[in-house]
Amino acid sequence: xxxxxxxxxxxxxxMGNDKSIKxxxxxxxxxxxxxxxxxxxxLKIMFSYNNKELIINETVPNRFSxxxxxxxxxxxxxxxxxxxxxxxYFCASSQEDRANYxxxxxxxxxxxxx
Amino acid sequence: TQLLEQSPxxxxxxxxxxxxxxxxxxxxxxxxxxxxxxxxxxxxxLVTVVTGGEVKKLKRLTFQFGDAxxxxxxxxxxxQPGDTGLYLCAAYNQGGKLIFGQGTELSVKP
Numbered sequence: 239x240x241x242x243x244x245x246x247x248x249x250x251x252x253m254g255n256d257k258s259i260k261x262x263x264x265x266x267x268x269x270x271x272x273x274x275x276x277x278x279x280x281l282k283i284m285f286s287y288n289n290k291e292l293i294i295n296e297t298v299p300n301r302f303s304x305x306x307x308x309x310x311x312x313x314x315x316x317x318x319x320x321x322x323x324x325x326x327y328f329c330a331s332s333q334e335d336r337a338n339y340x341x342x343x344x345x346x347x348x349x350x351x352x
Numbered sequence: 353t354q355l356l357e358q359s360p361x362x363x364x365x366x367x368x369x370x371x372x373x374x375x376x377x378x379x380x381x382x383x384x385x386x387x388x389x390x391x392x393x394x395x396x397x398l399v400t401v402v403t404g405g406e407v408k409k410l411k412r413l414t415f416q417f418g419d420a421x422x423x424x425x426x427x428x429x430x431x432q433p434g435d436t437g438l439y440l441c442a443a444y445n446q447g448g449k450l451i452f453g454q455g456t457e458l459s460v461k462p
Binding site for chain 1: 442
C-alpha cells in the first residue's frame with residue numbers, strides 16, 4: 239500500500255531515556271515533516287526535510303534531532319526525554335511542486351513519558 | 353504571526369442535523385485546506401480551495417473560501433455518526449510552512 243508509515247504506534251518510556259521514531263513514505267514525495275500534536279489536538283510543525291536537507295527547524299529543544307538517510311525516510315531521535323514531551327508525533331510527506339495536493343500523514347506515534 | 357482560528361472548538365449534535373465550522377484569519381492565503389482526523393489516525397486531506405469565493409462540494413460537505421481569502425467555512429448537511437472526528441483547517445504561511453487551526457471536534461450521535 240502506498241502510504242506514510244511510522245513506528246512505533248505507541249511508546250511508553252521513563253524520563254531521561256533516549257528514543258527514536260521511524261518514518262517511511264513510498265509516495266515518491268520530495269519533502270517530509272514531523273509535527274507534534276498536543277493534548278489539545280493542536281498540530282505544530284517541528285521539522286521539514288526536502289531531499290534529505292533540513293529546510294524548517296522550528297524552535298524545538300535540541301534534544302530533538304531529525305535524521306534523513308534518504309528522501310523516503312525521516313527519523314526523529316529524542317534525547318533525555320521529559321514529561322512535557324508526551325504527545326502524539328506525526329510524520330507527513332508532500333510533493334513540493336504540488337502544494338494543493340496537501341500533506342499525507344502517518345497514523346502517529348503516541349509518546350508517553352512517565 | 354499568521355494564525356488560523358476555528359470555531360466552534362467542540363460540537364455535539366444529533367444525526368440528521370446540519371452544522372457549520374468556521375476558519376478565520378487576519379491574513380490572506382493563496383489557498384486553504386481542510387483535513388479530517390479520526391481517533392488514532394493522522395489527518396486526511398478533504399479539500400483544497402484556491403480562488404476567493406470558491407465553493408467545493410464533497411457529498412454532504414460544502415466548503416467555501418471567503419472572497420478575500422482570509423476565511424473559510426465547512427458546512428455538513430444531515431450529519432451522520434460517520435462524520436464524527438476532528439476537522440482541521442490549514443494554510444501555508446509566509447515561510448512556506450503548513451499551519452493548522454486548533455481544530456473542531458465534532459460528535460454526531462445516532
